[in-house]
Amino acid sequence: MPSVDVPVALLGYGTVGASVHRLLEEQGDEIERATGHRLRVVRALVRDADKERRFAPATGVLTTDPADVLGDSSLAIVAEVMGGVEPAGPYVLELLASGRSVVTANKQLVARRGAELFAAAASSGAQLRFEASVCAAIPVIKVLRESLVSTNVHKIVGIVNGTTNFVLSAMDEGRTYAQALAEAQELGYAEADPTDDVGGGDAAAKLAILSTVAFGSRVPLEWVAVEGIEGVTQEHVRAARALDMRVKLLARATLADGRVDARVGPAFVDVRHPLAAVEGPFNAVMLQGDAIREITLEGPGAGGIETASAVVADLVSIVGTTGTGFLQDDPVWHELERLPPGDLASPWYLRLEVEDRAGVLERLAHELASEGVSVARLVQQPVDGHATLHVVTHEAPAGRVDRALAAIRALPESRGDAIAIPVVSQRGVENLGWA
Template identity: 35%
Template sequence: MKEVKVGICGLGTVGVGTFNVLARNAELIAGRAGCRIRVLRAASRRLRPGVELGDVPFSDDVFSIARDPDIDVVVELIGGYDVARELVLTAIENGKHVVTANKALIAVHGNEIFEAAAEKGVIVAFEAAVAGGIPVVKAVREGMSANRIDWIAGIINGTGNYILTEMRAGRDFKDVLREAQALGYAEADPTFDIEGIDAAHKLTILASAAFGVPLQFDRAYTEGISGITPFDIAHAEALGYRIKHLGITRRRDQGIELRVHPTLVPASHLIAQVDGVLNAVLVDGDAVGQTMYHGPGAGAEATASSVIADLVDVARAVMSGTHKSVPYLGFEPDAVDNLPVLPVDEIFSAYYLRIQVQDHPGVLAKVATILSDSGINIESIMQKEFEEQNGTIPIIMLTHTVQERQIDRAIAELEALPDIVGKVVRIRTEHFNH
């Protein structure tokens, strides 16, 4: 049987998982690809203790794989921006196909990488860059190719989802974060996870595949979960909602929304019930309606599943001799639409507001007047006398849908009132209507 020769660059969790699954399921994979997929070489900065590569040669020079004339496909699993970019561009320059799980690389440098790959006639595949083992890129790019996709919303970072899930029991954010780090769900520096940067990388890729727009990560709005408190989680639950850290992208006539932030979701909705480190992505198309893709968004063999699915696609193209593949982001180059990413103050949303006020007569009337004058209608109000502390009491409100700039103006006016204590807490709300 013919074979496609692969070089794996990066032997961390996903690299080792990919190596092991390729070895364990070699015959099954060959039957699907129409050829054997053989790991010819592996490289990493160092070989971790306990990693067994059998007779596969190891090198600490990943660039030697990108330049090796016997390698057909370079699998980039080293992560990060700079070295990974140089490695991938070197592989492309040497006529290699590339499979990567690096969402940061694709979101930030993908436009450059795809242009270089098109000039060389090679494939760059990146299913594992979004939602780990869930084949959502293929679903959006291929399975929904008949649809006008209106929006995508997803839990696309398992660390944040784990933290918010555990906080529903009343636990403090910092305590749960420490636990997530101890369990290996969060890095020593968890900034990318808890501040929404990791999710924004993935959302940028999904938006481009859904709407046929260039990758525009630098325009994504990101807001983290470190300011979410057990108090807000409990009150959201009392109102029939759960707080999830969502990535949301929506196509509008003037451009696209591209935003990651905490979001109130109706507790009855399927995505509200996705807990722990799991991921879930909702996609709304005009023909099919809403579909949801759910499963492990990280992990050695879950992510390896997507890496190897890409390898199978590349191997089939190599065997056919055409090297023709699905366009990198699902649209032919002349069909790409240069829609801009809209500023966050142009989005429309409903809102949860928590306003800490002096417990004086007439304060609620002042708050209601400011919201009314700003064109903001109130859906519900919650104020409980037993929550009064030191002469202040929280007012919880849900608004109807308005433009964000209206809420911004209203909050600025509210915070200027002498009866308002501290900052107004604002959390966006989504109902996932068409």
């Protein structure tokens, strides 16, 4: 059977775009053998066609005119790797509305405008694929949409940002936050402006996408409670180690009683938990469901070639499955409500600074007990007339913990700011032990 020639266009030709082109060139024979299609990059939209590039395309491929891509009906498949919501959003919508399939690596676009994109694809019969928008080379979207379609996934816990995981891993080895971030930037794991990564915005967009696909209901980005790692210090890292835990930035989504809770923030992770061992720029996603109990997908979650591999896999899937089924459809099939932010229960690590004198512990215990927060473990470190208390609680709703801490902060014996960090463990806080 003769091979089918498939012209492909790229929106963007930076690190990821160039890597997509290179993979299609280098692996073209293997792709053709597997699919019967030869994928060729024939157009790439760029801002500056004269810029020097490591993998230079043939003459005539680069263009600065969007009409050369948007107006060319012979380009049946387009990969969007330019990033940002504007102008990528209007470009992708126009392509989908005209019946052309799109692969995107753009997490912010899918998280913010996914409903519009899928509506346009459904109307025209085009495909929209977005594996690379979440965890680069880790095929978590494919697993959720295909392998686990009947599994009833009800919980997602993951490390989905390589920059923050590298920084926290370096801090665990003794570097300060500033030193760890500078090292990440030097090695190319962090952008010159790392705000979206360290502030949690990148992970939040990915979690909104994962939650939408896993739960079959639109989870808007606004539903994701976000806290970054800018406030994590060596004191937090040392406290976690003393509790036989590690500090990780976790993305967590839970389906409870037909309602969704989604949040990104630092957590103390038990060293026996699979995510505690994920180091450096790697990502990992744990999925829990009725039929599977629990599975973990781990691998490189960032990088040009890693992201490009996911883009190419989606391109190959499109030419192999055109017109065949549910992957063309919006993963959303029902509407779930948002769980009130303070309702989800978790064990907690509390750090409290108080005067070191008689009766203070009793006052603290009273404030915690009045909100139904039960103490599982406590360590007291006296220093110069003050005491730092490291507390691990049993499961308690976040709202109750917040109210208890507000009352503790108001006590005349309180010194410094009382903080709470969720604890993630699979063996129960009673069995965590102390180092």
